[in-house]
Amino acid sequence: MSWIEIVVEVALAQAENYSDALMEFGALSVSVEDADEGTDAEQPLFGEPGMEPKESAWERSRVVALTPTDFNHAELVELAANHCGMPIPPHTLRSVADQDWVRLTQSQFEPMLIGKGIWVVPSWHSAPDPTAIVLELDPGLAFGTGSHPTTRLCMEWLEAHAPINKTVMDYGCGSGILAMVAKKLGAGKVEGVDIDPQAITSAEFNAVRNQCEIEFSLPNKVSTSSYDVVVANILSNPLKLMAPMLSAKVAAGGSLVLSGVLERQADEVAAAYAPFIELTVWQERDGWVALHGTRPSSDSI
Template sequence: MSWTEIVIEVARNQAEALSDALMEAGALSVSVEDADEGTDAEQPLFGEPGMEPTESAWERSRVVALTDVDSDHAAIVSAAALACGLPAPAFELRPVGEQDWVRLTQSQFTPMQIGKNIWVVPSWHDTPDPGALILELDPGLAFGTGSHPTTRLCMEWLETHITENPAHPITSVLDYGCGSGILAMVAKKLGVPKVIGVDIDPQAIESASFNSIRNQCEIAYALPDEFAKNSAQFDIVVANILSGPLQEMSGMLCGRIAKGGSLILSGILATQAHEVIAAYAPFITLSVWRQQEDWVALSGKLN
């Protein structure tokens, strides 16, 4: 089966309304792209669960509507424009040939090596090194597949520090903002007996639980209200969220660190590091452990 895309360039304040109207007029799906993508005027939008951009549009937005190849495309555009009070815009049509979308999607995700001995492997790939720490993890709805620098930084820190002193093994880890559960699973596979993951998103808890079962990791997951009933402290607390929420949670997170335990934070741009360090200064001394691209990981030990 073949399809046709309707491509319309509009201003930022028209993109959302036109997208909705195109769906109502018969489009199968609609996406919004940066019309300046690939140029000096390109504007990246960043977001994570709970902190998504309020508007997924750009100063010059490209609205792309997928339709059946035999649709009346001019009628769809006219009806959509009328519905949102716009003059009928110019548009172009792009053919979309039949493809094996499953194979196309899977081809974009290959095994990734992180740190010295960690591999994140999609379920449709063979394990590249059976002796490595293997995480079978498919792209999904919850944030965290190891591709983002903040996730990689936390994974590398855990790999380095959990096994650094065999005479004093790490016995507990808290992954706050667990997303897919990837950091919790790294800790468990590195031999930590007690690992707990917490997230504000019930869908993330469901995804993390599924991933942990698949990877044969016994990990407890909870929503924040449920977790708050538990006063446990941990040898390591890791939180890969964003700068703003991390600053707001400084007292709570530090209260979860056992005496002599460590805190590792990421989701922080290098330009935000001083703000986060200052927010945690009353509780713990943090410093930049490592930087990847524009992102840093901060860490410190509670005396």
């Protein structure tokens, strides 16, 4: 079986309503893309928690509706436009051939070497080097598969400063990848924390699969302990707000590692932690940085 995609270019104000109307009148699925994708006019669309964009659309949006081959495509375009009270937009059609979607999706995820000897391997592949540190991890709903520069930076810091027999907290654990790296690098007690219950479920599943004994919990159930290493790969605004709390989680003489910070945000994040721990840029990659600092042996946090 094959399908037909209807491609319509609409303005920002029309994108959401027009997409909803296409679904209402029979489209199987609808996506919105940047009509200027691949040009100098392409615009990123993202936001930090609590600061998400109001509309997932662009000034010039391309609405793509998936339909059966034998559908009346022109009629669908017209019905949706009439429903939204807008002129009937021009549209183009493109064929989508039938494929093995599972295999196609899996083919996009190959084993990844991170640092000098950490492999992140999807379950449908074998580890290229089974003697290395291997994490079996499939792409899923929780953030963290090692592909993003911020995750890589944290993993590489842990590899370079192996937390052998140390206590480690991974705050904002997502898939649990950083907690698992710490455990496989020889850490003692490891805990992971996330505000998303779905992330906790995902992390617990991944830890069992990778034979890592790790405790995962929501923030309201975090222990009062301090840790030799605290890693937080989140985003700059939440990191700044959590400066007193995260700093207090670091044991005297312990290390704090922060990522999810753009290079231009490094100074302001470091300033938020300055009353507690002096942070400096450890490494930079693709515009992102990892900050690192050591809590003084005696202070008043």
